[in-house]
Amino acid sequence: MGTALVYHEDMTATRLLWDDPECEIECPERLTAALDGLRQRGLEERCLCLSACEASEEELGLVHSPEYIALVQKTQTLDKEELHALSKQYDAVYFHPDTFHCARLAAGAALQLVDAVLTGAVHNGLALVRPPGHHSQRAAANGFCVFNNVAIAAKHAKQKYGLQRILIVDWDVHHGQGIQYIFNDDPSVLYFSWHRYEHGSFWPFLPESDADAVGQGRGQGFTVNLPWNQVGMGNADYLAAFLHVLLPLAFEFDPELVLVSAGFDSAIGDPEGQMQATPECFAHLTQLLQVLAGGRICAVLEGGYHLESLAQSVCMMVQTLLGDPTPPLLGLMVPCQSALESIQSVQTAQAPHWTSLQQNVAPVLSSNTHSPEERSLPLLGESPTGTVAEDSLSPLLDRLCLHPAPPICTAVASTVPGAALCLPPGVLHQEGSVLREETEAWARLHKSRFQDEDLATLGKILCLLDGIMDGQIRNGIATTTALATAATLDVLIQRCLARRAQRVLCVALGQLDRPLDLADDGRILWLNIQGKEAAIRSMFHFSTPLPQTSGGFLSLILGLVLPLAYGFQPDMVLMALGPAHGLQNAQAALLAAMLRSPVGGRILAVVEEESILLLARSLAQALHGETPPSLGPFSKASPEEIQALMFLKARLEARWKLLQVAAPPP
Structure with missing residues (x-):
């Protein structure tokens, strides 16, 4: 409008x-x-x-x-x-x-x-x-x-x-x-x-x-x-x-x-x-x-x-x-x-x-x-x-030059036809792919996870990532099979680093563990939202449960995810929705919309196939700049959700200063 x-x-x-x-x-x-x-x-x-x-x-x-x-x-x-x-x-x-x-x-x-x-x-x-x-x-x-x-x-x-x-x-x-x-x-x-x-x-x-x-x-x-x-x-x-x-x-x-x-x-x-x-x-x-x-x-x-x-x-x-x-x-x-x-x-x-x-x-x-x-x-x-x-x-x-907007705002790389995804106007269905030989080379470390159709999809996803990093596409959505989601995310991280990204923020939801061979050198900030307990493995690798209340989910985004993202100042955000991610439509859209700000919109959302039909339209709308749907009536965070956030803040705030600010307890 x-x-x-x-x-x-x-x-x-x-x-x-x-x-x-x-x-x-x-x-x-x-x-x-x-x-x-x-x-x-x-x-x-x-x-x-x-x-x-x-x-x-x-x-x-x-x-x-x-x-x-x-x-x-x-x-x-x-x-x-x-x-x-x-x-x-x-x-x-x-x-x-x-x-x-x-x-x-x-x-x-x-x-x-x-x-x-x-x-x-x-x-x-x-x-x-x-x-x-x-x-x-x-x-x-x-x-x-x-x-x-x-x-x-x-x-x-x-x-x-x-x-x-x-x-x-x-x-x-x-x-x-x-x-x-x-x-x-x-x-x-x-x-x-x-x-x-x-x-x-x-x-x-x-x-x-x-x-x-x-x-x-x-x-x-x-x-x-x-x-x-x-x-x-x-x-x-x-x-x-x-x-x-x-x-x-x-x-x-x-x-x-x-x-x-x-x-x-x-x-x-x-x-x-x-x-x-x-x-x-x-x-x-x-x-x-x-x-x-x-x-x-x-x-x-x-x-x-x-x-x-x-x-x-x-x-x-x-x-x-x-x-x-x-x-x-x-x-x-x-x-x-x-x-x-x-x-x-x-x-x-x-x-x-x-x-x-x-x-x-x-x-x-x-x-x-x-x-x-x-x-x-x-x-x-x-x-x-x-x-x-x-x-x-x-x-x-x-120095504050006004960067021209990329010619393509949002693109989707998926084996699911665009019509089935009900994409909003202006969202491109990605058809390009990197060469098969290049795709196979990137997938070599995870060969057991990629079937032939997965390799074809990976080629499209790599092409989409290149478009985002080259400034030709602002952001995108990619689909993978449940088996290939973790491997795809690992390949995307390595591709970002190979293309000289200084800092990559990974927000992984569901059953997606951080790759064991990924160096903990400050270039990757990994936040996993899954399970029942908060855990910290380093200042750049931690996990927290997915809140079930609207108040808890908002506290997670405003009190943890965005302060970390702004403090980290990433070149690229990878948002991965793996098996059992648990996100509802409005939650996924809000998370994607809020993550746009710290990174200038450069987000690639990777979604396992079973969820894409449900989430594609709302995710694409949010990445495209439309307002995400409401989470519904505000409900107070549960004691367990508050405790998980308190645990992480108390241990991370020494490194991530934007976490220091929060409200006093009731």
Whole structure:
């Protein structure tokens, strides 16, 4: 269905008319820089471009008082001195004769985007707007914000479409207190915000920005504040927050729509945030959200004041919404001590309200956990004031090239006819094969496991693997006989290493043991999901039982598989479903969908033939970028499932730092 881009050039009309160092950063060039970036990279032309229309006064009234709307309307006729005097009545706000028109366009753009997504005209999209909105309150402008664009969009989605569960993800570096106030007692809106807080010493200096502000009345637990108490938070810190706080709550909440208050002042180089997250991090955050709400994501621009960083971050988000592979994340995946403390404080505050946090494992903040000052990788070009030097930012952003999508997204190598597999449109049935002699040479070590028909299939699978590693195919699915599954997986591992893959992640489900002759040298990370007990054979070889509850399965993915995958940073993922793998359709699809992010989509799923007719379509859809089906009602992990996860985390976290973050016990 595609991706919408909602914009109107009139939103560049407002600008500061007097000298005010605090407000001068909110300038028209923010929009033009972002739009120019999208155009230069060919992303705008791939979107459905919609020209924003003004929100009506009735629509503004979903959130704002009639008196406040009338006051903003009056600014159209005020002179410069009157505008300046009115602006000084609010905190960090400036008015302009075009403010009312621009602010109505900004709110209207958010409404148009919600309409386009919820009517099925598009799958997702971005409203490129100014002024921003998340600080604005019912009767007050605040922090550059006039009308609360995202809050109005949420109210509109509830009123017009009858939605009962809306998730708002606010990754702007400032707390969106306006959204929090509007939905403080509303259990139909789950509001998550991370923000620079520094124990209350950073704007907007509010105690209700801290982790213990969880909502009021029926809305308790539906406000989730994650305060960053130091600057310098980076990719690992943001990922840890998603994996150990936001996503567990979001899966339990099961939203029908995701709204993103997309502020990019939380990216590297921004003078407001002074954070270290690189633009490609926002591609990963976006893709992690795409497994929710049927992929219905509406992002609305908030802050972002370093023009180059803003433009790059917007491009990263849009290319992910369009379905392009995520680029690799830079740097070590080691959350800092301050981030772990903040995340744990959120988990402590929220655990009484969420089963998904009650079942997780308390983090161990080990002595070798880094603080921002002690990271193995220094903050890039940091000046004594904590800002990032211009001469260090540009070379970094230059490396963040937007990789072209492979010509083929997903391919299937199978002896089962494509029609029988009911593959979704756009998935190719692989016909090519490597030479018979080459196939026989690779199969020689496992000759007893391969019959003639198995060798023919292996040739197709090797050809498919080569296509993925050459960048011609993004990912694929292959079928084998039950007898040949383990041998096929071993051959694929050796082929990856021979083709100079530095790191290969193998997620093996069912009766598939790690090959005995495989060197334990850190190039292969082997996770076997089978049996009844968790076991660790090395820091790169371990196993865990397959959870039977939805809560246990989600904890396995979010609390173990993804932290390991992001920490390992593989070049290739092999996901093997062997005999007695036990995965249901929705579980297999979710696992495949979530594994796409850490590896840029380069996954080869190997499935034994008895399961392929059941799993082929959902696996292909997930690898192709479609949202996986729901796991069903959330059920709490069993004590045995929690114990297995605790056992692994306690022993692996010294090597795999993203495992250190989890919720306290109930």
